[in-house]
Amino acid sequence: MLRLAAVGDVHVGADSVGHLREGFATLAEQADVLLLAGDLTKRGELGEADVLAGELRDLPVPIVAVLGNHDHESDQQRVLTQRLLDVGVRVLEGSATVLEIAGVRLGIAGGKGFAGGFVGACATAFGEREMKVFANASMLTAAAMESALGSLDTDVRVLLMHYAPIRGTLHGESPELYPLLGSYLFAELADRCGVDLIVHGHAHGGTEKGATPRGIPVRNVAQPVLRRPYAVYGVEPGRHASQQADRRADAPVG
DSSP: OEEEEEEBOOOBOTTOTTHHHHHTTTHHHHOSEEEEESOOBSSOOHHHHHHHHHHHTTOSSOEEEEOOTGGGTTSOHHHHHHHHHHTTOEEOSSEEEEEEETTEEEEEEEEOOOOOEETTEEOOSOSSHHHHHHHHHHHHHHHHHHHHHHTOOSSEEEEEESSBSSSGGGBTBOGGGHHHHBBTHHHHHHHHHOOSEEEEOOOTTSOSEEEOTTOOEEEEOBHHHHOSSOEEEEEOTTSOOEEOOOTTTTSOOO
């Protein structure tokens, strides 16, 4: 069984030196890989990127990450991505990567994702140019993620993103915010392609566990939801993910 540690919305700032590192102290004992679901910094500033890179440098497991909306705030996302690449973090944006762990091939596809809403209450590419741009952003992003998933011929496949793919993990947020927190397009593509687990962040007031219409487990790993350094999910080839009981991983964040 593969053990996937996951967390998002850690919002590293210039004053965050040591905070993540402390939470990851026993990571190697708990997990085989670490997934970071976006909003890794507060405002995507270069000083924050340097702190983040220092927190992640030389961790004992492979790290795969996507960026979030906060990481785009300062329009320095390319530099932030390079800082992460420099310390060995694999950063996805409409792309995929493959890891071999204990003889099991793990494929991870992902990207930031985008907003747009859910069936019955979603944006459509009609009317004003601004509305078309907004709606098309989700469609283009979803198409890139579907292509990335389609490229994977692996034993286990995971979709990693920042925005939410379903309503279920948004429960606890104000319903008026749902169209800004995610899009159903990403659940649809996952159901078409078939994956073992979807991981996202972004919804600080949401719920950890949900599922797509076809039953793929979806996990909201925003740290304010988890209230611990990370969660660990076990995945076996051919089986959907199950949460692992792990006292250290479930410990409250200090």
